[in-house]
Amino acid sequence: MNPRISRVMRWLLFLAAVPLLLYVMALAWLWWRQERLLFQPDPWPPEKPAALAEPDIHEVWVDVPGARLHAMHLQRPEARGLVFFLHGNGGNLASWFVNADFYRRAGFDLFMLDYRGYGLSSGSITSEAQLMDDVRAAWAAVAPQYAGRPVVVYGRSLGSSLAAHLAVEVRPALTVLVSPYRSMAALAAEQYPWVPLALLRYPLRTDAIIHRIEGPVWLVHGESDTLIAPAHSEALRQAAGARARLLRLRDVGHGDVQDSAAYLQALRAELDRLPAP
Template sequence: MRRALLKLLITAAGFYVAVLAALWWGQEKLLFAPDRLPADHVFHFGNDVHEVSVARPDGARLDALHLRLPAPRGIVFYLHGNAGDLQSWFGNVDVYRRAGYDLFMLDYRGYGKSTGRIASEAQLREDVRAAWQQIAPLYAGKVRVIAGRSLGTGLAAGLAAEVHPELTVLISPYRSMRRLAAELYPWVPGALLRYPLDTEALAPRITGPVLLLHGDRDSLIPPAHSAALQALLPHARFIPIDGAGHNDLQHFPAYTHAVREALDAAAQR
């Protein structure tokens, strides 16, 4: 009986170690769910939306879309979530047209028409920084807004902590990917996560106004994450969106109103 129990324990331990090893080496497949687009795909979001690319030193090229108005109040630099591509993420562009803001959004490596593959958090942040450095000089003296949604909120917080925009918008943010993983998968050691994306460590370095938007029925990233971030940011405003989950905030008038109100306020400061 003891031998059988010992054998069972050894087998279970071996299986557990194998699962952890798979999680270590396969994290990109778990965190990132890109949709690919053919290289000749044509976007149809209006004549004021232009496709641009961001070249990286290793040869990768990041595909991006840039809404350009005749006389914009500023720029919204938007970092999208972990699934899809620009074709699905750029559909809410009229919100920014009506607010009088240009919109810039890129696809991460391996998403849409972007080439290369995501290999580390440092690389991902460097890609975001390079895209910002390419677009920001066009908006000297205008309002700069950095926005992120879901996965993109950790990247947006990091960039905002560096460049100090006039407004930061975090939509369905997490305190850190490590904390979120601990809630969803408590049996996985936190040290195993190669993409900690520690938003709460970066948040105190964001100096300007911050808007936190979160569906009150979000079961993937609970709204308690936004509440915890607000506690670290006395200049942040947290607006729960009644009835919204994780993927449908953009369909709620309260969400659109909050975004428009924040953009108008940023332009008036």
């Protein structure tokens, strides 16, 4: 072969290999950095959140292997029941625990957990199994106090899959999933179609287990949600069967559900519908 042609061919092969190498490097980066992409905690603010100045809101610490989890608990002796709240992938309790008055008026206590690395919780999230074990530990720390009273398992966005998995195990009076997703794999396929699904270490398959929730399931989704499409809630409603209902909120996106008067009115109605202790 002509040496000049041989050099050209080697150069062409090199150019063809560069995109493949970059692609493999990108996949390797995603494999090791998934936690940074999926979990986005904010540091605890230097000033104590106003909610902690209220006499019926208490800080709770839950010890788990390798970490100590921080939680906040609106707790009153006359409460009808409990809402066990699993929040989304950003922020921390300082930004999430802001609607205590709503639950007071509804007659329910509120327990909210910060995951590992969020706010004052120590440690870091390293697997889906670890994350679910932490949720179970928090549940075990608070649920026995509400024996004989209705308990609601509530999950928002990221927390919706955790809530659904917990509800299968603990059989709450009501499961609330707000801005949920079918699975992290389905969400990734929509937003990052170039990423092989086998690469995901946090599949979070709500769609595979929601039919096993024995009690009523209430789904809520903003019709203007551009992060998680309302079609995810539609698919989950169908998978859950006759026990599930879906509230679609007009002109509501992903991060402003809690500001919707229609949502708050409907949530209050759901809580009022639960049986008395």
